[in-house]
Amino acid sequence: MRHAHIHLIIAALFATGLFAAPAQAAPVLCEKFGSATVQNGRYVVINNVWGADTAQCIDVNQNGGFAVTQAAHNKATNGAPASYPAIYAGCHYANCSTGSGLPMQAGSSSFNSLRTSVSMTYPSSGVWDAAYDIWFDPTPRTDGQNTGAEVMIWLNKQGSIQPVGSQVGTATLAGGTWQVWQGNIGWNVISYVRTSATSSLDFTINTFYADAISRGYAQRSWYLTSVQAGFEPWVGGAGLAVNSFSFGSGGGQTDSTPPSVPGNPSASGTTSNSTTLSWGASSDNVGVSGYDVLRATGDTFTRVGGGTGTSYTDSGLSPATTYRYRIRARDAAGNLSSESATVTVTTQQGGGGGGGCAVTPTTQTTWNNGYVIQPVTVTNRGTSALSSWTVTFALPSGHTITGMWNASYTVSGGTVTVRSNGALGPNASTSFGYQATRPNGNTQVPTGYTCA
Incomplete structure (x- = not known):
């Protein structure tokens, strides 16, 4: 079983003063929900023993960090962790740092420049993960449980533990390769688990949030409420330490390095009205956040689409027309790579006596983690029979066809x-259908159907 990462800190307890933060920063915190401010309130350090009654103490570093000095945890690894001792900027159940600028809407111009860094130390014993916990809410919430998205970034882990939900893909972000996990526990939990452990990380918040949006798990209209860095211990935990932490616009650094030039693009599956482009991945000092597909029929290239992957299907093209394509990469700081080499594509002649074929999908039913698309109607618009036809469409990330x-x-x-399984006469129609699964909480269905 996968653990359910639910920070069950009840706001009412803070309101009554039972778990109120101490008036002055304490060097050692042993209270379950004890907290202290550091750097004149710029960050808050929390002990946050939310999942157990075992002892835990942390030594607060006024320079901006903490160390777990005592942890008597011994929880089963198929359930929730004992705690999440952390340092954060923003608001956590009405306990807010100063000067963070949070909450901040993820669609604002300032959001893209938000940057954070952390340096950690790990013990050789215990069962734990070392992770960022970055919270988003549909409203500018400063208290209570966020209900939008929880983005967890696992720098390292020890023991047989894994994130909420199931793995839905991989991503190359912030200079590393990550397993991407997703689950829903009342809000979307999107976890990035680094395939090779690291003790430090420096990145823009949008690097990971843009990826979560592209997978359908988050929205630009939501608000970033807090950026937290710490640990989830199941067994032990003493020796875990955040040596340094930063958050802010630029995080004290400015990323001015553009990504490398994407690999030479190629085209495949070209029909009378579409083509699929593929190219080699770019690299970046922090992380590539996406690609732009540029198209030209004359001398000027303009952006026609893109995404976080290294392929793109361009549809709605004209038959028997020559198009030229180039690709460029971008990072979360807005730096653009140079444009790639050019690939030239000529679409096919329209089939079926000049009429071609058309495809119309119908969504019959959907549920939390699946859907049925039927009928998908294919029509020969021409005056001659089609000996065969081909329909292509894009399957969203994490979706799997289970039957057609x-x-x-x-x-x-x-x-x-x-x-097709056979010919299609002039002005005739046929249909097919299919069923697919998708990650919990993902509401996407396939788009971009084309017929040739």
């Missing part, structure tokens, strides 16, 4: 290719 009827299909790089 009245047609055969293949999946490559997130693109589904459906092929």
Whole structure:
């Protein structure tokens, strides 16, 4: 089982003063929900023993960190952790730092420049993870439980533990490769687990949040409420330490280094009205946040789409027309790479006596983690019979087709290719259908259907 990371700190307890923060910063915190400010209130350090009654003490570093000096935890690894001792900027159950500028809407111009860094020390014993916990809410909340998204960034872990939900993919972000996990426990939990452990990290918040948005788990309209860095111990925990932590606009550093030039693009699956482009990944000193697809029919290239992956299907093209494409990469600080080499694509002639074919999908039903699309109607708009037809569409990240009827299909790089089981007469129609699963809380269905 996967642990449910739920910070069950009840705001009413703070309001009554039972768990109120001490008036002055204390060098050692042993109270379950004890807290202290550091750097004149710029950050808050919390003991936060929310999942157990065992002892835990942390030694607060006024320079901006803490060390776990005592931890008597011994929890089963198939459940929730004992605690989350952390340092943070922003607000956590009405306990707010000063000068953070949070809450801040993720769609604001200031959000893209928000940067954070951390340096940690790990013991060789115990069962724990070392992770950022970054919270988003649909409202500018300063108290209570956030209900938008919880973005966890695991720098390291020890023992047989894993995040909420299930793995839905991988990502290359902030100079590392990460497993991407997603689950829903009343809000979306999106966890990034580094495939090679690190003791330090420096990144823009948008690096990971943009990836979560692209997967359908978060929204630009939501508000960042807190940025926390700490540890989730199940067993032991003494020796875990945050040596330094920073948060702010630029985080004291400015990223002015653009990503490398994307690898040469290529085109495949070209029809009368679409083509699929693929290219080699770029690298960046912090992390590539996405790619822009540029298209030209004359001398000027303009952006027509993009995303976080290294492929893109451009649809709505004209038959028998030549297009040129280039790719550029971007990072979370807004730096753009140089444009890639050019690939030239000529779409096919319209089939079926000049009429071609058309495809119309219908969503029959959806549920929390799946859906049925039927009928997907394919129509020969021409005056001549089609000996065969092909329909392509994009399958969102984390989605899997579990069955298809009245047609055969293949999946490559997130693109589904459906092929006919027979000919289609002039002005005639046929249909197929399919069922698919998707991650809990993801409301996407496939888009970008094209027919050739």
